[in-house]
Amino acid sequence: xxxxxxxxxxxxxxxxxxxxxxxxxxxxxxxxxxxxxxxxxxxxxxxxxxxxxxxxxxxxxxxxxxxxxxxxxxxxxxxxxxxxxxxxxxxxxxxxxxxxxxxxxxxxxxxxxxxxxxxxxxxxxxxxxxxxxxxxxxxxxxxxxxxxxxxxxxxxxxxxxxxxxxxxxxxxxxxxxxxxxxxxx
Numbered sequence: 001x002x003x004x005x006x007x008x009x010x011x012x013x014x015x016x017x018x019x020x021x022x023x024x025x026x027x028x029x030x031x032x033x034x035x036x037x038x039x040x041x042x043x044x045x046x047x048x049x050x051x052x053x054x055x056x057x058x059x060x061x062x063x064x065x066x067x068x069x070x071x072x073x074x075x076x077x078x079x080x081x082x083x084x085x086x087x088x089x090x091x092x093x094x095x096x097x098x099x100x101x102x103x104x105x106x107x108x109x110x111x112x113x114x115x116x117x118x119x120x121x122x123x124x125x126x127x128x129x130x131x132x133x134x135x136x137x138x139x140x141x142x143x144x145x146x147x148x149x150x151x152x153x154x155x156x157x158x159x160x161x162x163x164x165x166x167x168x169x170x171x172x173x174x175x176x177x178x179x180x181x182x183x184x185x
Contacts, residue, residue: 035098042066043108050112053121057133058108066108069101074134076156076184102141105130140183158184 009022046066049055058066065082072079085104086096097104109130112123131138155165159181166174 038097039099039104039107042104043111046108047112050121050123051116051119056121057123057127058105058112058130059133066105070105070134073101074158075161102131102138136184143183156180156184 005022009020012022013019042065046058046061046064049061049064050058055061058064059070061067065079068079068082078084084096085101086094086098087100109123113125113127115122127133131141155162155176157165157180159177162174162177162180
């Protein structure tokens with residue numbers, strides 16, 4: 001970690017035209033040794049804008065991985081710059097986080113609804129659940145996140161986005177539109 005921190009500090013100091021340590025004061029690097037630690041740290045970071053009252057919901061939290069994941073999921077995609085969710089741990093585990101995106105979103109949502117006396121913000125109790133706010137039925141979300149490659153073969157998105165895509169391509173055949181209508185509405 002010392003070598004990694006040193007390289008980061010040199011680059012940051014050059015960029016900011018200053019000197020000093022990169023991780024100072026309350027900032028530090030920590031080893032995350034298991035899935036529970038990774039999930040807890042991810043949720044903590046993703047909820048920072050809500051706790052600081054800079055955002056009301058995870059999907060409104062700018063510059064967070066949860067917002068990037070939600071925006072990508074609405075287009076039925078995976079953000080390239082983030083490691084994907086691989087689902088529940090199993091014998092032949094593919095590369096990725098060993099839990100499902102739906103479970104992570106629900107974890108962030110439930111945690112964000114907890115009020116804390118030492119923080120200004122939280123997700124209001126009267127806010128709709130996250131999948132309702134995104135207008136995706138839970139059973140459709142589960143199918144989207146567990147059977148994506150089985151269900152979809154071509155372009156994927158909400159019907160209006162799919163229409164625009166096929167119009168742009170000047171394609172006469174609109175494959176997969178029935179699944180998109182059914183699952184994404």
